[in-house]
Amino acid sequence: MHRLSPMFEARSVAVVGASARAGSFGARLAEAALSGGFQGRISFINPRGGEISGRQALSSIRELDHAPDVAVLGIGGANLEAALVDAIAMGAKSAVVFDLCQGETVNGTPILTRLKDIAAEAGLPICGGSGMGVINTQTGLVGSFYPADHMKAGGISLIAHSGSVFTVLGMNDPRFRFDLVASPGQEIGATVDEYIAYAASRETTKAIAVFMESARSPEGLVQALKLAREAGKPVVICKVGRTEESARLARSHTGALAGSHAAYEAVFEECGAISVDTVDALMNTALLCSSGRIPGPGGAGLVTDSGGLREMQVDLAAETGTPLAVLSGKTRIALREALPPELEPSNPLDCAADLTDEFPKVFDRGLDILAQAPEVSMLGFEADLRDDYVYEPGLLEHARQLRARTDKPVFFYASFGQTHNRGIGEALAEAWVPCLNGAETAMQAVKAFQAWADGLQVEVETAPEVPLGQALPAHLDEAASLEVLSGFGVPGALSQVCSDAGSVAAAGQDLGFPVVLKTAEAGIDHKSDLGGVVLNLGDAAALAAAYAELSARLGPRAVVQKQASKGVELAFGCVMDPDFGPLVMVAPGGTLVELFDERQFARAPFGPGQAEKMIRRLRVARLIDGVRGDAPRDMAAAAQALSAFSVACAAMRDRVAEIDVNPVMVTESGAMAVDALIVPAQDAVREGAE
Template identity: 40%
Template sequence: EIEGIPCFPSMSDIPEPIDMAVLSVAGPRMEALLDEAIALNVGGVTIYDYCKIEGEDPNATTLLERLKTKASAAGMPICGGNCMGYYNFEANTHVSFQSPGQRKAGHISLIAHSGSIFVLPTSNDERFRFNLVVSAGQEISTSLDEYMDFALEQESTRVLAVFMEAVRNPDGFVDVLKKARAKRIPVVVTKVGRTEQSAKLAATHSGAIAGDNTAYEALFKKYGVICTDTLDDLMNTTLLLSQEAELGQGDLGYISDSGGLRELFVDTSEQYQLPFAKINEQTVAKLAARLPHGLDPVNPLDAAGSFTPDYANVFRDCVHYIMEDPQVAVGVFEFEARDEFIYMPDLIEVAKEVSRDCNKPFAVINSFAAALNGGIANDLMDANVPLINGVENAIKAVSNLLQYRDSLFAYEAESNTSVAVPPGSATAERISAWKERIASGTALNETESLTLLSDFGIPVATPTQTDNLADTLEAAATAGYPVVLKTAEPGIHHKSDVGGVKLDLNEASDVAMAYQDLSERLGPCVTVEPMVSAGVEMAFGMINDPQFGPMVMVGSGGIYIEVLKDRCFSLAPFDQAEANRMLNSLKILPLLQGVRGRPACDLKKLSHTLARFSILADALQDVITEIDINPLIVDANGCIAVDALVIGKTPELSTAPESLDHESEESPAEVEQSAALMS
């Protein structure tokens, strides 16, 4: 016995069935204990150890690999190894070598690959309240998506926070994101290892400008996941979303007790493009009648007048007026308060009343991130009022909430309408023929690449390939002047880089001179195309991610594609609504809409063509690794592809990256290694 608790020499000597066992031993003893747990049909296991043995035979299977194999065969769920366990506050079950203390239970589920992220939010400020916290570690047999799915099934979960390195089960991860969206439970993610490194093996511009994190960004956008950059952003966003409040239309309502802090908030809001609600005339009239002399009835509102007995009541009424306005979707109330002193304690009660009376997201903020107000924050959280410190932290959290709402509303609206496949897509017979052609191993030339696009309903400048001067002159005459001459020599992917494009050739003598130059420098094979009239140069691209499939890119085209990096990615396939959202995110959009008297481009046809391209990317993902359409000329009459490059899959490029089996916090070198592996 230890302090009256009976002890046993082994698991086998315990007289009752074991629901969960913590194997808190070092690596050399781990395998035998897991064998024993499997033999006893233990419900699950938690392992803290790193599961590596010094001096293991490098040519034999490692301890970690053997544990994975045995757990998989037995269907044994394991938390860890190299983890800190878990806290299930809903079930009052804490399995860790670190105590959570006396924290109050809440509605945030936090799943973290890093043990440090398990510790920091649960060992500091008590305003962050959890129903579940899991340190996933090496995921020996239980993957990130399975913890997330468990959290979604807990009645107390209102928001899911994830600190992740990588995804080891892509299909399961996508399924759980779908489930979260269907249940209207926000997922907030901080993804580490996202630093952009050039895709050195990429053959296309699209591949070169896709960073390590591009696939995750596209995945998160598709399923409405909120992306955050820091642990502060992750926790403040989940704190705000942990309220049980209705997400409605409208923008931000703001009330402050300081003119200077209001100016700071307004400046920072503009930086993050956070809009303030346009309050209606009735709200303005109510505010005007209640505010002290000299204060304007506007949103954002400064309601701090003379320090009279009516001071707190002015705030009480004005906060309610702002929050009741139909154009206000979320409200923030800023006033100076710290644990050792608050100049007007009644403002705390005003905030609590708002939470009781108004079913909209609402938070108290303090512009100073280092404010000492943990006690007040805890008290406010008892009344379901988050207190966020730091003006930037608050604005990011509110922006994330509104972004999630917009994504959710768009998803639900589109779910209630049937989205037709864009017409002009290739038939099943043509798709099969193209798959066979691409899988043959011989690279598609430009003529074939453009023909492929045409089969999927994408307008192209039809090329003619030749390999001698006579045929080149005949092709130019057939196409009609002016024409473009391009090298078609195999292996030259980016023709303009080697002077392989001759534009605006107006007569036979121009073609002859251009052909002579290309054939002498690069080789005799060329293509002849009609010269496309001037327009805005765009680019379409596709990168086939080994985990999440084809990503489609749209961006600025021409020679500036890799310089400007004005692009947007989305997972294929998608409809015209998503294509429009992608185009609207580009910096080049004003040029497409028409500036300085230039006619607007046909954005409807452009978005339709982009959606068709996404169908091509999805249909041929088994055989294609990259596609580049650059440039795609866009004008008032539509768009036309004038150059294309299609890269078929090879065994080397189709191999998926191995999963990670370490924690990112171990060392800077391992963090670097994780980023490299994830790319």
């Protein structure tokens, strides 16, 4: 049994703070508790007793003759501690708190801290505070002050840190059908990952929609998302706090640390979650994913009643990268035979011929052919159908019967986002046909769903082993940093550290010309900014002259390095994210960073397959593959170097603050780190000094 099972599968509810006073919060609580048709036991608690909504209230939760599965605590912060202690004393298995939990207890402890301590000591899952509670549409459980009599059971479980999002999305449009709705708020006794994991375990949940400010249990989030992927349940996440100001507001709103958005995006990709930026995209994508069907390979097949909108959909698909099915010759022949001569066999397919008795039959044939085509992974249908006007009833019937045509995912959509089709959306929901509004939003949802389904077919690469106990040198200059990384398998340019003209000359002879001369004076991290790098020194005289000038300006300590072969420059980087640990970046390196402003992130460690995927998402990858007659560079070596770098980052996660390797030169026969800087963490600095 999952830890949250007693909360959502409750058979008894005690509503503390229920009231008979019309319009009061307590009255709303009582009315909401009864609104869902809950068949379990509901007990109202009010210090004055009396009758509430036709039920005799108890004056204290301690008067119960049973242990409630859920204690709904609809009271203010000053009384919450005592109420929670009483509920626990009565054996309550879970609780819901709505209050903001601000202020302090009588002994000066913050109320929120005290409640969290009580919950942790008792092992009690608590939803809230500063939230809207929980709803289970399957059982009619309503642990909220919002009534749920209008809600019908469906396949989406909505988990929203924001109470307003709970109501805006959960209570707004009947086309969205929910299994569970929960508002974890300040997560007094249960974190968002637990709600995701529980929803993923439910047969009735087909897709999980999450509006998230942050993860208080980062590793728990990773495990919950992987669990959902293994269960075949799409998780769609709208993560806010993407900007610095938004992150600051998130901290003030629920006390959540927003963390690095790049780290969250990397985690979502690693775990197979679908990331979106708006609540519109959140709900439309979750709605499309909530039928319980998974698209196979290929792309969407679309049938529309408009040639102009068909062209717009083609444009949008190209611009958003949405996969549309490429029709086979067999499918095109079948369409040609089924369509009037003026209509073209294509995808999207315009089936709007003359308005005769044959009009809906053309759509019928077109839908059937695309539904049966193996290259079509899901079937979409658009027609100008509105609540106040249906110009062809046969098309509305086609929409209602869409799911019956095929075992593939299906959806009805309207290109206009403000289409007046709330009633039609509800009617289609009864037939388990998602109704999406807005062509761009629909295309993005299709793209996300297809990518998620395709990801299920990709074997997850085993992460490389990470060696432990790696010591760091006391002084981490460029040469030492390159040497440390080479120990993990990151190839580095041959270098020698020198402190006088004689050792510089000897290094040039040992390494072989041409060489590069760089300052190695302490405190100079960005050498090129100070003119501390001299390239293409082809002989001993050039090296001696360069060293004389460099040492006079910046000091005698220098590095002589074998000049790397010409290649495509990449940059590797790593920061230690406070939530998710070492976060590895790859980007264009050297001067290319000015031409290509792009980066890819992933959590360390990862294998060469993930590394190559990251590199190939950069536009600079085209240079590595070879353009305009250039020979291709060694992509496999670049990927292996990036993977080895990720292992180094994971191994040193407790000893370094950040790592920068730039450039990494990718040549025709390998990849080599030319410059590197490891910034030790303060603990590592002190340890090295000792």
